[in-house]
Amino acid sequence: MTVATSAQLSLALPRSRRVSFGSPALPPNLLVRGDARDVLAAQAPGSLDVIYIDPPFATGRTQRGRAGAYDDRAPLGDFLPWLAERLRLAHRALADTGSLLLHLDYRAVHHARVELERIFLPARGLMVNEIVWAYSVGGKGPRAFGRKHDTILWFARSPRYAFFPDAVRVPRRPGSHMRVKLDEAGAPIQEKTDRKTGRVYRYPVAAGKVPEDVWTDIETLNRSDRERTGWPSQKPERLLTRLLGATCPPGGRVGDVFVGSGTTAVVAQRLGFGFVCGDASADAVAVAEARITRAARDSVATGPKVPDLVLATL
Ligand SMILES: C[S@@+](CC[C@H](N)C(=O)[O-])C[C@H]1O[C@@H](n2cnc3c(N)ncnc32)[C@H](O)[C@@H]1O
Numbered sequence: 146m147t148v149a150t151s152a153q154l155s156l157a158l159p160r161s162r163r164v165s166f167g168s169p170a171l172p173p174n175l176l177v178r179g180d181a182r183d184v185l186a187a188q189a190p191g192s193l194d195v196i197y198i199d200p201p202f203a204t205g206r207t208q209r210g211r212a213g214a215y216d217d218r219a220p221l222g223d224f225l226p227w228l229a230e231r232l233r234l235a236h237r238a239l240a241d242t243g244s245l246l247l248h249l250d251y252r253a254v255h256h257a258r259v260e261l262e263r264i265f266l267p268a269r270g271l272m273v274n275e276i277v278w279a280y281s282v283g284g285k286g287p288r289a290f291g292r293k294h295d296t297i298l299w300f301a302r303s304p305r306y307a308f309f310p311d312a313v314r315v316p317r318r319p320g321s322h323m324r325v326k327l328d329e330a331g332a333p334i335q336e337k338t339d340r341k342t343g344r345v346y347r348y349p350v351a352a353g354k355v356p357e358d359v360w361t362d363i364e365t366l367n368r369s370d371r372e373r374t375g376w377p378s379q380k381p382e383r384l385l386t387r388l389l390g391a392t393c394p395p396g397g398r399v400g401d402v403f404v405g406s407g408t409t410a411v412v413a414q415r416l417g418f419g420f421v422c423g424d425a426s427a428d429a430v431a432v433a434e435a436r437i438t439r440a441a442r443d444s445v446a447t448g449p450k451v452p453d454l455v456l457a458t459l
Pocket of ligand 1: 179180181182199200201214215216376377378379380381402403404405406407408409423424425426429
């Protein structure tokens with residue numbers, strides 16, 4: 146893992162200011178206003194442990210919210226080469242143990258997977274998971290089944306990729322095909338017997354389980370959600386908590402160059418990861434700065450030290 150020092154950061158970013166949260170010796174986090182391509186190109190090769198990318202989805206519409214808007218009108222034929230250029234730069238910025246998490250929906254995800262295979266597979270990389278994030282909030286059309294899932298493609302830079310499944314365990318569901326019994330100590334366990342081998346599998350209920358690749362237990366934000374900032378397409382913090390918790394090593398550094406309202410940044414900060422985040426929109430960066438600053442001040446008030454935030458424009 147490579148951590149940029151504050152001296153390196155200010156050398157690279159002449160137009161910057163710093164918000165202090167009282168721990169100037171910690172390597173600062175970075176929030177940049179700029180095109181994703183330029184923010185990624187400015188990162189040292191191999192310097193990021195996880196990159197989460199939640200770009201425009203090729204919806205063909207301008208996406209609007211109370212706090213601002215962004216352009217998502219590019220046709221697929223223009224969108225794909227635009228995205229591919231940024232994915233190549235993301236691949237270059239990843240550590241050998243690093244992961245890229247690309248969040249899209251049914252419109253472009255299959256094309257993007259082909260691009261990612263072109264970039265990652267010849268360089269010893271691999272696809273780890275195609276994660277389906279299913280939710281129920283939002284409208285449904287009368288002429289099709291409701292389109293109620295996004296897809297997150299997880300590609301690893303190499304077979305040495307980091308994975309921390311125990312950091313993201315979820316409660317075991319009651320009412321599964323497995324019988325619930327009490328073990329010798331009286332604690333509930335789920336038990337199943339393999340019909341072919343006769344082998345008995347026993348899972349302590351209290352330990353929870355590692356989620357599978359279809360996530361139905363994280364709802365998307367509703368209109369009155371307390372997390373809501375008014376930025377369009379804001380993602381829930383629980384989603385980023387699971388993604389980053391499972392893929393970023395302790396003290397690692399996360400990148401998100403389409404950060405919008407700052408969800409990735411506040412989650413990374415809370416989990417003790419460093420971050421390099423950016424967005425092309427000045428409105429998004431203002432929303433993200435306010436959110437990161439509020440979360441940092443709350444955190445400092447209750448104990449943990451928080452790195453300073455360097456704001457820059459590329
Ligand atoms: C789907 S939203 C991200 C939402 C974010 N994950 C959140 O939770 O708030 C996509 C973001 O990409 C930004 N964007 C669009 N084109 C960009 C570009 N070329 N470089 C950087 N950001 C861009 C938009 O301003 C928007 O904030």
